[in-house]
Amino acid sequence: xxxxxxxxxxIDEAAATVGSLWxxxxxxxxxPLSGFEDRPFGDAVEQAAALLGGRGYPRARTFRxxxxxxxxxxxxxxxxxxxxxxxxDPEALLDRMADTVxxxxxxxxxxxxxxxxxxxxxxxLSAFLDEGSAHWPMPNREAGFxxxxxxxxxxxxxxxxxxxxxxxxxxxLDAIEAVVASSPEEKWVPILEEQLAALPGWTGFxxxxxxxxxxxxxxxxxxxxxxxxxxxxxxxxxxxxxxxDGDAEVDATxxxxxxxxxxxxxxxxxxxxxxxxxxxxxxxDETADRPDAQLVFCIDTRSEVIRRHIESTGEYETHGxxxxxxxxxxxxxxDADVAVDACPPIxxxxxxxxxxxxxxxxxxxYDRWSGVREAADELVEILEANATTAYGYVETAGxxxxxxxxxxxxxxxxxxxxxxAAAGLVPSRHEFCEPLVDHRHANDSDLPAGLTHEKKVEYxxxxxxxxxxxxxxxxxxxxxxASETANNPYDSSLDCGACAGNPGGPSARVLAAxxxxxxxxxxxxxxxxxxxxxxxxxxxQHNTTTDEVELFxxxxxxxxxxxxxxxxxxxxxxxxxxSAERAESLGSDGATxxxxxxxxxxxxxxxxxxxxxxxxxxxxxxxxxxxxxCDLDGRAFLHSYDWSSDPDGDALExxxxxxxxxxxWINAQYYFSTVDNAAYGSGSKVTQNPVGxxxxxxGNGGDLMTGLPLQSLMAADDEPYHQPLRLSTVxxxxxxxxxDVLADHGELTERLDNDWLSLTVVDPTRDHRAFHYEASxxxxxxxxxxxxxxxxxxxxxxxx
Numbered sequence: 008x009x010x011x012x013x014x015x016x017x018i019d020e021a022a023a024t025v026g027s028l029w030x031x032x033x034x035x036x037x038x039p040l041s042g043f044e045d046r047p048f049g050d051a052v053e054q055a056a057a058l059l060g061g062r063g064y065p066r067a068r069t070f071r072x073x074x075x076x077x078x079x080x081x082x083x084x085x086x087x088x089x090x091x092x093x094x095x096d097p098e099a100l101l102d103r104m105a106d107t108v109x110x111x112x113x114x115x116x117x118x119x120x121x122x123x124x125x126x127x128x129x130x131x132l133s134a135f136l137d138e139g140s141a142h143w144p145m146p147n148r149e150a151g152f153x154x155x156x157x158x159x160x161x162x163x164x165x166x167x168x169x170x171x172x173x174x175x176x177x178x179x180l181d182a183i184e185a186v187v188a189s190s191p192e193e194k195w196v197p198i199l200e201e202q203l204a205a206l207p208g209w210t211g212f213x214x215x216x217x218x219x220x221x222x223x224x225x226x227x228x229x230x231x232x233x234x235x236x237x238x239x240x241x242x243x244x245x246x247x248x249x250x251x252d253g254d255a256e257v258d259a260t261x262x263x264x265x266x267x268x269x270x271x272x273x274x275x276x277x278x279x280x281x282x283x284x285x286x287x288x289x290x291x292d293e294t295a296d297r298p299d300a301q302l303v304f305c306i307d308t309r310s311e312v313i314r315r316h317i318e319s320t321g322e323y324e325t326h327g328x329x330x331x332x333x334x335x336x337x338x339x340x341x342d343a344d345v346a347v348d349a350c351p352p353i354x355x356x357x358x359x360x361x362x363x364x365x366x367x368x369x370x371x372x373y374d375r376w377s378g379v380r381e382a383a384d385e386l387v388e389i390l391e392a393n394a395t396t397a398y399g400y401v402e403t404a405g406x407x408x409x410x411x412x413x414x415x416x417x418x419x420x421x422x423x424x425x426x427x428a429a430a431g432l433v434p435s436r437h438e439f440c441e442p443l444v445d446h447r448h449a450n451d452s453d454l455p456a457g458l459t460h461e462k463k464v465e466y467x468x469x470x471x472x473x474x475x476x477x478x479x480x481x482x483x484x485x486x487x488x489a490s491e492t493a494n495n496p497y498d499s500s501l502d503c504g505a506c507a508g509n510p511g512g513p514s515a516r517v518l519a520a521x522x523x524x525x526x527x528x529x530x531x532x533x534x535x536x537x538x539x540x541x542x543x544x545x546x547x548q549h550n551t552t553t554d555e556v557e558l559f560x561x562x563x564x565x566x567x568x569x570x571x572x573x574x575x576x577x578x579x580x581x582x583x584x585x586s587a588e589r590a591e592s593l594g595s596d597g598a599t600x601x602x603x604x605x606x607x608x609x610x611x612x613x614x615x616x617x618x619x620x621x622x623x624x625x626x627x628x629x630x631x632x633x634x635x636x637c638d639l640d641g642r643a644f645l646h647s648y649d650w651s652s653d654p655d656g657d658a659l660e661x662x663x664x665x666x667x668x669x670x671x672w673i674n675a676q677y678y679f680s681t682v683d684n685a686a687y688g689s690g691s692k693v694t695q696n697p698v699g700x701x702x703x704x705x706g707n708g709g710d711l712m713t714g715l716p717l718q719s720l721m722a723a724d725d726e727p728y729h730q731p732l733r734l735s736t737v738x739x740x741x742x743x744x745x746x747d748v749l750a751d752h753g754e755l756t757e758r759l760d761n762d763w764l765s766l767t768v769v770d771p772t773r774d775h776r777a778f779h780y781e782a783s784x785x786x787x788x789x790x791x792x793x794x795x796x797x798x799x800x801x802x803x804x805x806x807x
Contacts, residue, residue, distance in 0.1 A: 011180050013192060018183075018232055021199035024058065025231075027218070027352075028211035028713050030138060030701045033508040034500040035352050036620075038675035038763075039211075039687045039713055048733070048762040049265055056258070058204045061679070061686030064264035065731050067104035069682075073271055074101075078730065080277075084270035091266040101267075104260045120247035125206060127165050127241060129708055131156060132209050132234075136216075137699035138223055149226065153179045153233035170244040179236030186239040187249070194250060201251045202238050203231065208711030210234065212701060222345065268732070272624075272765065276735040279625050279643070280767050280777050280789060283737050286633045287775040298324040300482040300574050302547075303474070305330030305503060305511055306644045306666055307488060308623045309551045311634075312588055314645075316581035318635060323577070325631060326474045327645040329666045330487055330505035332518040333466050333473075336360045337454060340513070341440045342377060348507040349514050351669045358462070359454040360517055362440040369439035437546075437559045442513065444520045463521045464530045470518065471536055473658045475630060475649025479542045481570050482563075485518050486556055487511020488549040490619075494611040496697045497689075497716060501551060501619050504673055505666075512548035516559060519546040523562070543567050552617045553604040554585040592618060592641075594722075614692045614718040621720055621729040623677060626670045628662055629739030629769075644670045650740040650771065659740055660748045663755060667736055671764045674734040680714035681721075681731040688714035734764040742768045742778045742786060749784060756784065 024042035029035040038044065039061075043051035052063025073079050074097065084097055093100060134145040135152050147155045157175045160166045176182050187195050203210045213234055216224045242249060258264070299322040304310035306327045314325040331350045339346035341362040348356055364370040444463065447456040458466070470476075489510035490501030503511035521527055522544040532538055547558040556578045563571055587600035593615065595603045607616045618641075625643035627634055634645060646666055653659055680688035689695065689712030695703040702711035722728040738745055745768050749756050759766055759780055766780040767789060777789035 010184055010188075014180050014183055014187075014195070015232070017192075017195040017199055018235065020196050021203055022214060022231055024055075024200060025203050025214045026207065026211045026713070027215040028208060028702070028711060029215055029352070029508065030212070031496055031697070031703060032138075032499055032700055033347065034497060035508050036500065036504055036673045036676035036715075037352070038672050039207075039679050040675070041672075044758060044761065044763055046761060049261065051761070053258070053261065058200060059207055059686060062683040063679075064258075064261065064268060065682050065727075067101045068725065069727055069731070070104075070264070070267045070271070071098070071101050072726070073730070074267075078274060079267065079271045080274040083273050083277075084267065087266040087270040087273075088263070091262045093263060093266065097267075100260075100263050104263055107258065107260045120245035121205065121242070123165075123245060124238060124241045124247065125710070126708065127163070128206065128234075128238060129209065129710065130165070131163075131237070132206075133698050133708075135227065135229065136209075136212065136223075136701055138701050140697075140700040151227070151233060152229040153182075153236055156237050166241070167244040170246075171240045172244040175236075175240060179230075179233045182236035182240050183232065186243045190250065197251055198249050199235060201249070202235060202242075205238075206710045208702065208713045211713060212711055271730075272732045272735060275624055275730075275732060276737075276765060276767065277789075279627070279639075279735060280737055280769065282637050283627060283629065283633050283739065284769045284775050284777050286636065287629075287739060287769050287771055290630070290632050290771075295478075296322065297478060298322050298480045300324075300484060300570065301326065301480045302484040302486055303328050303332075303470075304486050304549060305488050305505060306626075306646045306670070307503070307505075307551075308620050308641050308644055309617075310488065310549065311639050311643055311645055312641045313549060313554055313556070313581060313585045315635075315638065316584040316588075317578065319584070320577040320580050321573075324480070326476075326647040327631075328470060328474055328647060329669070330503040330511040330514065332485055332487070332511075332514045333470050334358070334360075334458075334514060334517050334521075336514075336517065338442075338509075338513045338517075341436045347509050349509055349511075350507065351505050351665070352507055353665065353668055356454060358458055359456050360442050360444060360458075360513075361456070362436060362513075363443045364439050365441050366439035369434045373434045373436070373439060437512070437516065438561060442517045442520055444517055444524075458521070460526060463524060463527045464534075466518065467522050467527055467531055468534055468536070469658075469661070471531070472653070473661060474647040475652050475658075476536065477649075477652070479536075479538050481539075481541050481567060482543055482545055482574060483522070484545045484547050484558065484574075485515040486547040486549050487513070487515035488551050490617060491550050491552045491608040492616040493609055493613070495616060496695065496703055497692075497719070500715065500719070501617060504620075505669060510548065512546065512557075512559070515548065516546040519544040519559075541566070545571075550608075551619075552608045553601070554582045554589065556582070588641075589617065614716075618728065619715075619719055620673055620677060623670075623674055624730060624732045624735060626667060626734055626736040627739075628659075628667075628736070633739055648739065650744070653740075656740075656744045656748055659738070659744060660751070663738075663745075663748050664752055667755075667764075668758075670736075671734050671758065674732075675763070676714060677720065677729050678731045678733060680719075681727050681729045684714070684717055684720070688712065688720070689716045692716045692718050733762070736764060736766045738766065738768050739771060740768060741772045742770045746784055746786075749780075 026039045026041050027037055040051055040055050043055055055061055056063055135148055135155060137144065147158050166172060171182060171185050187198055190198060210231065213229055213231055217230055301324045302317060303326045304314055306329055310327065317323050318325060335350035335354045335356050336358040337346040337356040338349040339361045341364065346359060350356055443457055445457045446459045487510060488503055489512060490498060492498045492501065499508040502508050506514055528538055543563055545558055545560050545563060547556055549556050558575065560571055583601055586604045587597035590600040590603040591597040607613050622642045627643050628646045628648045630649050631647060646662055648658060648662060684690060689703055690705045694705055696707060697703050705712060720727060720729045758764060760782045768778045770776055770778060778786040779789045781787055
């Protein structure tokens with residue numbers, strides 16, 4: 008009887024704990040322990056520590072610093088420690104935590120057969136999974152990883168000609184069975200888990216690629232079963248152990264660490280909830296004057312800073328919405344070789360949108376400059392890669408490169424000026440291209456080209472419903488965001504996470520084009536959206552490194568020229584304030600904020616061009632009035648929502664099931680990259696090596712690093728800038744409405760019940776009281792949380 012089904016099932020079960028790792032050119036922040044979210048947080052980090060070797064809680068010195076700086080309320084900490092069964096002085100407990108870590112630290116493992124297998128596999132995987140950076144590609148990749156290994160392994164002196172490797176079966180499942188057959192079936196899952204966890208970066212990348220598909224996977228296929236077949240065969244050849252050794256130690260102070268973490272989170276959350284509740288009581292229901300303009304930014308924490316400064320320059324209204332602007336698409340720029348996903352990874356693209364030229368003269372000018380640049384790049388690539396010309400090329404071009412490096416090192420600000428000047432000579436694509444949003448039948452993709460009228464109306468209506476739009480200004484700006492950095496392998500991690508690590512400008516342009524469609528506007532009015540005849544929708548893009556907001560306003564009529572000019576002036580003023588704030592957070596003089604942020608954007612040696620989403624800790628869902636008077640220090644995601652215009656809770660459901668999940672992914676990535684950068688991050692940029700256009704090594708080989716670099720998280724070697732807290736979500740809505748949404752989404756309640764994030768509701772229908780989610784759809788009034796037992800929403804209503 009074939010054991011193939013049993014082996015496949017065992018692989019599927021073992022792979023449940025494998026995360027997903029996106030290529031570095033399209034970096035997507037995700038929870039590295041996503042496969043453990045079906046269990047309580049404390050159990051998950053303990054099991055992950057045993058399997059992956061990663062620490063799950065901040066170090067004692069991190070807690071000590073937070074305590075000394077007042078980030079942890081001592082009264083709350085005492086309650087949490089008492090609940091965990093500890094009555095010792097907090098400082099003494101921290102000393103015990105530190106001593107435990109020092110005692111458990113070993114001298115490092117000696118070289119083993121398993122280490123040899125890891126080295127062989129990483130060499131093969133880096134060659135096979137290369138995405139276009141190798142000049143001499145690995146042979147026979149089209150046959151798939153396992154088949155290519157079978158054909159080429161005999162030429163690798165590091166591959167032993169022993170055991171099953173000497174005569175690999177045709178099918179990978181047969182190879183797996185041959186190795187694991189000597190172990191009882193109940194051991195197969197632990198064995199496969201152990202082998203998948205040995206190189207979690209590479210297996211996470213394989214897991215994502217097989218799940219997502221795409222051109223690289225279809226051309227050069229690989230699977231976890233093929234990977235496991237090769238790994239097990241190599242282990243068999245070296246007579247290496249297969250089963251876990253079972254010696255993983257449990258951290259004796261983990262309950263203390265969890266108590267400190269909960270107290271830290273509660274301190275932050277209480278301040279955030281208190282501010283939201285206070286503003287909720289003072290919201291004015293009177294209709295405000297029509298704003299000078301409305302600007303919709305991504306919910307990204309970096310948008311909170313620029314929104315505050317824009318609102319202070321005039322009668323401007325800002326909103327928060329997921330940065331793909333609700334249109335799940337693949338987008339292909341005018342001269343791009345491939346289309347990219349422009350939607351969160353929890354969604355599948357539903358449309359293919361392509362840039363098409365609309366101005367032939369400007370297009371011709373762009374093509375001339377682009378052709379010269381491409382020819383020069385191609386020549387350089389040929390000279391660098393050709394063995395007969397490489398040395399001569401270095402001799403000839405070395406001085407030019409040297410001068411360029413000197414300029415970028417000593418005068419990066421001047422380099423930024425030169426780049427800006429050169430950009431003025433070459434037209435931007437948005438000047439002569441428009442996204443083709445109209446539906447077309449002819450399409451060589453498996454996705455429909457463009458959008459039907461019905462879809463356009465649906466996406467526009469959904470956007471305005473989720474944000475609670477009631478009035479429209481003369482200008483409504485959809486502002487995506489992107490970063491600007493030089494020589495930064497992690498540049499895509501600073502772009503829009505809601506656009507799968509790509510710039511958000513294209514998504515903004517698509518929604519603006521949809522809303523400027525007269526037929527769409529007419530139907531939106533029929534649906535109750537009072538859009539004036541003089542409202543014009545404009546796309547833009549927020550540069551999160553320099554805080555410049557560029558408007559793509561080629562189609563704005565002359566009647567709105569003065570409005571547009573005033574908005575540009577005020578955006579420049581807002582940029583000065585926001586960049587000063589950012590410069591200070593980076594340890595620079597705020598008085599030179601604009602110049603400093605431009606320098607960081609152009610400096611090829613700058614390891615920290617910006618902080619990205621470091622510091623993120625909160626997610627507020629509600630009207631802007633709740634937070635407009637608060638300086639949230641760029642730490643909160645902000646999603647616009649008006650509960651009074653969402654009687655059925657459909658908009659709230661979309662926000663909690665979508666953006667809240669994405670922000671929790673982002674938060675978890677920052678959390679784990681901070682608490683254990685060696686296991687869950689990517690170490691220092693100084694010692695990183697990019698590999699295959701898919702990721703980075705530390706040093707000259709090994710596993711793919713899975714998370715964020717130290718410079719994105721740390722102010723100094725021993726001082727985190729990012730405060731590692733789990734996400735605190737605050738929703739402004741009736742508590743029953745939130746409960747109804749959670750009752751229909753088991754995956755959300757599972758995350759909440761297992762403490763991967765917290766949820767607090769400020770209920771405007773109950774005297775603006777705050778209710779904190781406990782578990783199993785039960786809530787506790789926040790002010791009574793330390794005294795009262797959990798209660799259901801029905802009990803809360805009865806109490807009122």
